[in-house]
Amino acid sequence: MKRWLKLAAGAAAVTLATAGCAGSGGTDAGAAPSAAPSDGTLTVWLMTGSAPDTLTGALNTEFESAHPGVKVKYEVQQWNGIQQKLTTALAGDDAPDVIEIGNTQTPAFASQGVLADLSGSVNDLNGAQWLAGLKASGEFDGKTYGVPFYAANREVLYRKDMFEQAGIAAPPTSDAEWIADIAKLKAKFGSDPDFQPLYLPGQYWYSLLSFIWDNGGDVAKADGKSFKSTLDSAGAKAGLEFYKQLVDASGTTAPKDNDEANPAQAGIYGGGKVAMFIGAPYEVATAAKTDPSLTAKTGAFPIPSKTAGQTAPVFLGGSNLAIPVNSKDQALAKDYLKLLSGAKYQTQLAAAGYVPGTSTDVSALDSDPLASVMAKASKNGRAVPASPKWGDVESGQNPLKDMLTAYLTGKKSLDQATSDANAALDKLIG
Amino acid sequence: MPAGATPPASPRASSVKPKRGRGIGERTVPYLLILPALVAVLVLLGWPTLQLLGISFRKLDLRELVTGKTVWVGFDNYKQTLSDPAFWEITVRTLVFTAAVVLATLIVGLFVALLMRHLGPVVRVVLQVTLVLAWATPVIATTTVFQWMFDQQYGILNKTLDRLGFHGFIGFSWFSTGTSTLTVIGLLILWQGVPFVAFTLYAGLIGVSKEQYEAAGIDGASAWQTFWAVSWPAIRPIMTMVSFLSVLWDFKVFAQVWAIRQGGPDGGSTTLPISLYLKGIASSHFGASAAIATLMLIMLTLITARYVQLLVRSKEADLS
Numbered sequence: 001m002k003r004w005l006k007l008a009a010g011a012a013a014v015t016l017a018t019a020g021c022a023g024s025g026g027t028d029a030g031a032a033p034s035a036a037p038s039d040g041t042l043t044v045w046l047m048t049g050s051a052p053d054t055l056t057g058a059l060n061t062e063f064e065s066a067h068p069g070v071k072v073k074y075e076v077q078q079w080n081g082i083q084q085k086l087t088t089a090l091a092g093d094d095a096p097d098v099i100e101i102g103n104t105q106t107p108a109f110a111s112q113g114v115l116a117d118l119s120g121s122v123n124d125l126n127g128a129q130w131l132a133g134l135k136a137s138g139e140f141d142g143k144t145y146g147v148p149f150y151a152a153n154r155e156v157l158y159r160k161d162m163f164e165q166a167g168i169a170a171p172p173t174s175d176a177e178w179i180a181d182i183a184k185l186k187a188k189f190g191s192d193p194d195f196q197p198l199y200l201p202g203q204y205w206y207s208l209l210s211f212i213w214d215n216g217g218d219v220a221k222a223d224g225k226s227f228k229s230t231l232d233s234a235g236a237k238a239g240l241e242f243y244k245q246l247v248d249a250s251g252t253t254a255p256k257d258n259d260e261a262n263p264a265q266a267g268i269y270g271g272g273k274v275a276m277f278i279g280a281p282y283e284v285a286t287a288a289k290t291d292p293s294l295t296a297k298t299g300a301f302p303i304p305s306k307t308a309g310q311t312a313p314v315f316l317g318g319s320n321l322a323i324p325v326n327s328k329d330q331a332l333a334k335d336y337l338k339l340l341s342g343a344k345y346q347t348q349l350a351a352a353g354y355v356p357g358t359s360t361d362v363s364a365l366d367s368d369p370l371a372s373v374m375a376k377a378s379k380n381g382r383a384v385p386a387s388p389k390w391g392d393v394e395s396g397q398n399p400l401k402d403m404l405t406a407y408l409t410g411k412k413s414l415d416q417a418t419s420d421a422n423a424a425l426d427k428l429i430g
Numbered sequence: 431m432p433a434g435a436t437p438p439a440s441p442r443a444s445s446v447k448p449k450r451g452r453g454i455g456e457r458t459v460p461y462l463l464i465l466p467a468l469v470a471v472l473v474l475l476g477w478p479t480l481q482l483l484g485i486s487f488r489k490l491d492l493r494e495l496v497t498g499k500t501v502w503v504g505f506d507n508y509k510q511t512l513s514d515p516a517f518w519e520i521t522v523r524t525l526v527f528t529a530a531v532v533l534a535t536l537i538v539g540l541f542v543a544l545l546m547r548h549l550g551p552v553v554r555v556v557l558q559v560t561l562v563l564a565w566a567t568p569v570i571a572t573t574t575v576f577q578w579m580f581d582q583q584y585g586i587l588n589k590t591l592d593r594l595g596f597h598g599f600i601g602f603s604w605f606s607t608g609t610s611t612l613t614v615i616g617l618l619i620l621w622q623g624v625p626f627v628a629f630t631l632y633a634g635l636i637g638v639s640k641e642q643y644e645a646a647g648i649d650g651a652s653a654w655q656t657f658w659a660v661s662w663p664a665i666r667p668i669m670t671m672v673s674f675l676s677v678l679w680d681f682k683v684f685a686q687v688w689a690i691r692q693g694g695p696d697g698g699s700t701t702l703p704i705s706l707y708l709k710g711i712a713s714s715h716f717g718a719s720a721a722i723a724t725l726m727l728i729m730l731t732l733i734t735a736r737y738v739q740l741l742v743r744s745k746e747a748d749l750s
Contacts, residue, residue, distance in 0.1 A: 084711055091495045112492040112714070255582040257603045257695070263584075326496060395712040402696045409606050420696065 042332050043073045043096040045089075047082070049282075050100060050150065050319060055348045063339055070332060083395055090114050095326035097333040100149060100319045103137040104384050104394055109322070110140035111388030116323040119144045121334055125341045126358040133316035133381040134357050140388070146320030147337055148357025150349050153314040153381050154206060155373050157269070157284060158276040160299045162189065166275075171301035174308035175214075175242065182249045185275045192273065199268055199277040200247055202256030202408045203401040206315045207278045210303050212239030213382055214312035219400070220385040220429060227387045229425035231403065232418045240418065242306075244408055256408045259401065270294065278303065280317075281353055281370035300373040316381030318357065350375075387429040399424035479727075486720035495716065507721035516697075517705070517722075521729075523612075524681065524701040531616045531623070532676045536669070538620065539627025544661070546632045558629075565625035573689045576618045580604040605691050608698015615699060618686050623679070627672045634665040674737040681730060702726050 042063075046056065060072040075096075077085065083105060089095055090109075101109060109115050118125070122144055131148045138146025158171065163181070166188040172178040185197035200207070212218065217235020220227040230236060247256075254268070266283040268274055270290030277283075281300065288295045302311035321340070323333045339345070346359035353371045355362060355378045365375040384390055393399070403421035406412040412420065486508070488494070489501040511517050542561070546554050564572075579587050582603045591599035605611045638660060646656045684703040687693065693700035693708070700708075702722065710719030731738075 087492060087495065087714060090492075108714075109492070112496070114492055114496040253583050253601075255603075257582055257605045324496075389713070392708075392713045396708045397692055397694050397697055397700070399696075402694055405603075405606060405695055409603055411606055424696070 040069055041071050041073050042098070042329055042336060043075070043094075044098040044336065045075050045077050045096045046100045047102075047319060048076050048078050050354075051345075051349060052352045055345060055352065058348075059340060059345055063336055066339075067332065067335065072336075083391065090324050090326060092326075095324045095328075097323065097327040097329045098336055099322055099324060101146065101322055103134055103146075103151075103316070103318045103320055105391045106137045106146045106320045106322070107140055107386050107388045108391035110138070110145035114325055115145040116325050116327065116330055116333075117143050117145065118147065118323065118334075118337075121337075124334070124338050126343075126346075129358055129360045131316075131318075131355065131357050131378075131381075133378075133383050134318050134320060136386055137383055138320045138322070139386075146322045147341060149319040149321045149340075150354035150357050151316045151318030151378060151381065152280050152282070152354055153316050153374055153378050154210070154278050154280055155300045155302055155314075155370070155377055156276055156304075157279050157281075157298055157300050157370070159274075159294075159297055161297050162275045163299075171299070172304050174304050175306045176308075178304045179245065179249050182246070182276075186249075186251070189275070194253075194273045195275075196250060196252045196254075196273060197275050198246060198250040198252060199254050199265055199274045200243075200250060200252045201254035201258055201260050201265065202247070202405050203259040203398075204278065205259070205398065205400040205404060206317070207260075207303075208239060208243055208400060208404060209315045209382075209384070210239075210312045211242045212236045214303075214305050215239045215242070220387070220425065222385070227385050227429045229422045229430065231400075231422040231425060232415075237414055237418055240403070240407060240414060243404065247408060257405045281368070281374055284370060298370070300370045302373055302377040311377055311380060313380045313382045314377050316378060316383055318355070320357070385429060389429045392428050393425070396428070397424075399428070482720050482723055482727075485717055486724045488717045488720075490716040490720075492714040495714075503717065507718045508725075510718065511721050511725065520700055520702055520705050523608075525729075527612055527616065527701060528677060528681045531619050531680045532673060534616070534620050535623040535627055535676050535680070536673055539624045539672070540631055540665075540669075542624060542628035543631035543635055543665075544657075546628070547635050561625040561628060564621060567622075569622065569685050570689060572622060573618060573686050576614065576621075577690060580614050606695060608695065608700075611691050611695070611699040615687050615690050618690070619680060619683055622686075623676060627676065630668055630672050631665050634668040635661060638664045670737065670740070674734055677733060678730065681733070682726070 044060075051059075056074060060074055064070060064072055077100075079102075082102075086099065086101070086109070089099075122130075125147050131151055134146075134148035134151055138144055138148065156171075162185060163171070166181075166184045168181050168184055172181050182197040186195075189195040189197075209219065212235060215235040215238035217233045217237070217239055218230050219236075220229040220231075254265075255262075260279070264286070265277050265279060266286035267290065269277050269279075269283075270287035272291055272294075284295060284298050287298075303314060305312045321337055323330055323337070327333055341358035343359055343361065346356040347361065347364050349356045350359070350362055350364035353365070353368060355365070355375055362375045365371040384393075399421040402424070403417045406420070407414060407417040411417075487502060487504060489503045489506070493499075494501055542557075546557060549557065579585050582588070582601055582605075585604075587604075588599045588602055591602075604614055642660050643656060646660050651659060682703050683701075684707065687699060687701055687704055688707065691699055693704040703726075706719050706722045706726070709715050709722060
C-alpha cells in the first residue's frame, strides 16, 4: 500500500506539471442556443478605447428608455487576451449579447459558426452605407456575421516646425519626394546623433502592407475557399525593398527585431528627436503626454505612393459588432445594433476621431486636421486576407515580422526572406 | 569526541511492534485519515488528466466548444502531431534546452551553496538577501528587465560591451536567431532557478558537522577530496531531488519563453509548451493541443521514471 501511494504521489507530481497547460474540455451537454428565455438584461462588451464613454452612456440610456424593463450591462474589455476571453464567454451558458471583435479576428469566429447570422438585418442596420473594407471582414460564405463598427488607419505624422526649418514647403506627394525630404531633414538636423528623420521599427508590418499593396503585390490571394500566400511576388518584394530604403535613408535607431508597440513609438516621438513616424492620429495624444506642445506642432499626410499624386493603400484596422449564437436576447441585441448604427451615434464616433462603420458621413472628422487626412486615406483602405485562420497569424507567430527582421538585419537575402515567409504563411492560412 | 555527541537511538529500534488482535477499525483509521488528501489529489489532478486524455481523442475547435458537440476522431490528433516534422524539431529543441538549463542551474546553484558555506556571516547574509530578492521578483517583471537589458538599441548590455571596446555589439540583435534567443531565455530561467537550488543545497551542507571537515583536514585531504568525501555524500540525495524538480519546471516553462519573443524568430525559440499554446489557445484546436500535452506528459514520465523508481524503492526517503 505504501509503495502504491508513493508511486501515485510521484505520478501526481508529473501530472501537475503538464495538466496545468491543458485547459478544460467545456460542456458536453448539447445546449440548444436561443431556447433560453430572456432575463431582462442585455450584456454588451465593447473594447477599451473604442466608443467614448459619453457616447455609450447616452446610447445605453436611450436604449433602456425605449425598452422598459431591460437593463443594459455594459462592460469594457481589454484587447490583451480578448480572443481567449471571447472563446470562453461564447462557450459558456451566460454569453454576452453584443460583442465587439477586431476586424482581423472576425472571420475566425464567423467560420466557426459561433456568431448569429445577421444577413436578414443588413438593411435595418444602415447596410447601404457600410464601410467596404470592414464589410468584407464580417462576411463568410456569403452570409453576414459582423456589422462594421469603426475603422482607423495609419498616416504619416510629422513635425511641421522641423519641416519648415529644413526648407520643406509642402509634405511629400510621392515616394521619391519622401526619400528626398528625409535627406533634407538629415542634412539640417543630422549633427544631433539622437535625431531620426523617420522612426520606423523593423517589424512594423502594418506599414509594410501599404508598401506591398502600393507596388501591386498582396499578402495572399483567395484560391477558392483557401488562400495561397503571395509574399514571394514581385510586388511584395518591391514593397519590402522600399521599406529597407526608408530604414536606410532615415538611419532610424528603432529596433529591427521589434514592432511599433515595443517600445511604444509615440513615446519615442514624444522625446522630440523624431521628425516623422507612421501612426494613427490618437498616437499624437500619447506623445503629447510627454511634450504637450507636440499637439500643435504635429501635422499629417497620407502615406505617399510610388506614383506621384496618389496615396498608398492603407491597412484598415477596426472593429465589427456581432451577436453570439448563444445570446439569449438576440432580438434585443439587434435593436441595440440598430440604434448604434444610426446616424446619431455614428456622427459621435466620427467626432471622436474614428472612421464610422455604418455611415458615409465623415464631416465630423474634417474639423480635426489629423483625422481628416486619415478619413481621406481610409477610402483607399484594404484588409488582410479574409481567411478564418488569419487570427493565428496575429495571435501566434507572424511570418511577416520574421521576414522583415531577417531582411533588414541582412540575415537573409530578399529572395530567401520572402520565400521562407511565404512557406510559413502558407502553413498557417493555406 | 565528547560523549554527548552520541547520536540518539534510531526511531525504528525503539518502535513497538504492533500487537496482534487489534480491532479492524483501528487498522483502517490511518487509511481513513489519508482519504481526504487522496480524494483531493484524484479530483484536482486525476480528473483533469482524464479530461485531457479524452479531449486528445476528440476534434474540439471553437465550433464544437460553443455548440457542445462531441466529435471523436480516434488517434487522428496524435497521427497529425507525430507526422509533423516540426513537432520533432521542437521536441529535440525542448529536450536540449531543458538539459542545458537544468545542468547550468545545478552547477551554479552548487557553487553558490559552497560559497555560502565559506563566506563570513555579513557577506553571507548580503548574498542570501540578494538571492531571495532575485527569487521573489515576479517572473514577468524579471523578464521585462531582461528584455530591456538585451535590447538592440537601448539595452545596457550592448552599451556596456561597446564601452569595453567590443564595438561590434553596437546595435547587435540578441533575438535574431533562435539559438541566441534561447540562450537569453536560458540565462533568465537560470537567474530565477539558482536561488532555490542554492538554498536547498546549502541547507544540506550545514547539516554536515564541522568535525568531519576537521577530520578530513587532519587526514591531509585536499579541498577537492574533502568535497567528494564529506560534502557530496551529504547533499547527494538533495541534488537528486532538485534536479528532478528542475527538470519538471524547466521542461514546461512557458511565461518567459513567450514573453521574450513568442517563440520567434521564425519559430526558432519555440518549445513544446509554446507549440501547445499556439495550437490550443491561439488557433482554438483544443483536441490537437491536448494530444501535445499528453505526449509531453509521457515524455516527462519517461525522463523522471528513474526518480519515481527511487522514490518507490527507498525505505526512509533516503534518495541516492
